[in-house]
Amino acid sequence: MNVIILLILASLAVALIFLAGFIWAVRSGQYEDTLTPALRVLTEESKISESKTKPK
């Protein structure tokens, strides 16, 4: 039954990776502004339309 310890440690390691990801996300300011990114998405296609209009 020693394998259960291995399994627990493995699952904990995976969970810790997610925790690290969460801490990084908070530190990099992703929780500071939750509204503007949603607006930015709507204007994102500008790159495509720009490359389309440039040859003209």
Add this chain to the structure above:
Amino acid sequence: MSSQSTATLEPPATLAEARCFHCGEPCPDDSLALGEKLFCCLGCQTVFSLLQENGLERFYELNAAPGIRIRAASAAIKWAFLDDPAVQEKLFDFADKTQARVTLHLPAIHCVACVWLLENLFKLHPGVGRSVVNFSRREAAIAFAPDKIKFSELAALLASIGYEPQFTFGETDQAKPVLWRQKSWLQIGLAGFAFGNIMIMSLPFYLGLDSFNGPWFKAFAGWLALALALPVVTYSAADFWRAAWASVRQRMLTMEVPIVLGLTAIYGSSIFDVFWQRGPGYCDSLCGLIFFLLCGRLFQKKTYDRLTFDRDYKGFFPLSVVRKNSGGEESVAISRLQTGDHLILRNGELVPADAKLISGDACMDYSFVTGESEPVKCAPGERLYAGGRQVGGAIEIETVKPVAQSYLAALWNNEAFHKPGNYELDSLTNRYSKRFTKLVIGVALAAAVFWFFHDAAKALKAFTSVLIVACPCALALAAPLTHGTAQRLLARLNIFLKNALVIERMAEVDTIVLDKTGTLTTADAGGVCFQKAVSGKRKAETELSSDEAKWISSLARLSTHPNSVRIAKALGAAALPARGFKEIPGGGIEGEVAGHKILLGSRAWVESQIESGKRKAESGNQPEPPLVGANVWVAMDGVLHGAFVLENTLRPEVEKLIAQLGGRFDLALLSGDNEREAARFKKIFGVTAVLRFNQSPADKLNFIRELQARGRKVMMVGDGLNDAGALKQAEVGVAVVEKIGVFSPASDVILDAAQVPKLAQVLDFSRRAARVVRAGFVISAFYNIAGVSIAAAGLLAPIVCAILMPASSVSVVVFACVVTLWMAHRVGLRAEPQNSSEPFAEK
């Protein structure tokens, strides 16, 4: 201005639709056009061309007419103070020789297109780097190269495309607020992480699967759980420890004391259990408890990025003023002003410190400072008080007092502004928790004593079990959840509470003091009546002919001045083409409609315009305005025609509101204005209410204090700086604003002026919310009685704890949210679709 057609009367239907391609406001004529695109003014056309040249036409695809009309071209000198290294040091987030980053407040941001344009700012100038917009705060963080574009030039660039940065005096004096939110997210994340993982490891024990794992597994899982819970107890719960310690030192039993007592008992007995291999401990319940408490706290601490509740007079002032020196004019930061400086004030600018008028036609609008509704004319040499707003042309003044000792600032030296509001300690929850803590400790001791004599081994367990189960998670959640829900609901109605506890104080209010000017009355929606000039030829009549009304309306609608807007509205829609439209700040507007040259503006300006044209002998025949309110004079074809009288009227439904409130609260009216409207308000308020006029800011403050000395709980509703002292002194200060996000004095509630009639419902709602909190206490008490009786019997197993604790928390959370929403529905508070923070809303 080139005129393309000479016909005086064009079909109005086509031109009625003529709207500026840039800002969407009506165009006076079709003289400004690029292709098929019409523009209302040269400013809009310039911005359009600038954006087009730089490949930013997409701005117009993202939203229809998203631009902001440039009201007045700002002089470059306005921004010169930004190149002062001392100012820069305070404003910049980061700076070195090649790069600087600054976060600017741009109140004009209102839609998706704004975000896009500002984030593409680098296309307009090579010196500008990356810019990131925060829509909800109306802020843009902009990186730029100071050697390529000066900070003042960056500000001017933003102003030139319509996003004039706003700096306030207070802002530069204090450090940027600490980002407490990041920390609370980390605390919650950590607690949630530990909660979930410990729960998974505890499941085998709860399901009885530990029998085949042997004791070593029990020990392993126990120690692992203790290790995972350690950062939760020390880091996530750090604020509870700190608050509990502070309250113990002040000999107060706040909510945090029983929480910390519970935490200590749970973690301590878990260590004990694991060490002696008695069981897996209660770490899962512990982490779950902290996780729920933190969630409740975050929910309660809703803040509004765009609003500031603690502004003092400094926030009302601009960051800089124009000072006259030997060589000419320079821009200087207000904090560096000295007595004896000569300043130049232009139309709409504020007097920053008490001063003496040197030259120019000063017309001071003190409405925000004193509540006096009409501007005052001042002669050279006369004293001007800080906070007055110049209406009209430029004036020169000499400061006679430092900013911090001026009329406005003096109010802030009052003690009301220095004592911190200790309301939090007196909240419902804390009053309840005092009794609760004593009771729990009493029960725990009684159980321990009982077991000591019957079964000594069980005594300690019974003692800790009681503390564990009685940990007031559900109790601590009832108030935050109810208040938080109520706060969010009110915010959707444009009623913003400074913090969630305000609703509790609102429920206890028994006396309401109202300000008159700007709170009960408004200058925006009042009646407009016309008085014709009485001359020898014309007979006195009070009606305009329908043609005349159309002409005046067609001209008035082109101006954005509030008086013009009101006149245009009162006269009805008309959109005849107007030529040669000109707006003279502080004077009036002029233009030619249907062949008639029309002047609309202040009496002095209109008269001077007529006289410079052709002298008329009629000047002695002006009508004497019998009514109060601003007068707008009209001249047609060089003949004085009459005047519009704009009344200061009651906001709609105010009479109904007063009637609703009158039955349940004691009412009082305080006004800085004179007594001319006393009779009118006497009728509305009834005989029992106190009505006082000619009140100075200090009088208002003292009035509130007197009421409080008599044991009254006072709510003050006001709008101007003259109410600031009273707002601060009252239990609940409600600041009424015409537009959300503009300056409002320090207060507990910021109320959209349109919502003033809802005040009775809001107060009703707050009383019901307080009842919901009490009901939440009853529910949690029920759980506690059940849990404590099990614990006192010495029968508490970890599984009981693991079920009981989350169950009580969740049921209180659900109860608080659902019932609060239902209460709001019953009171009749329903959110309307209009919401100023909506990014797709029209301007």
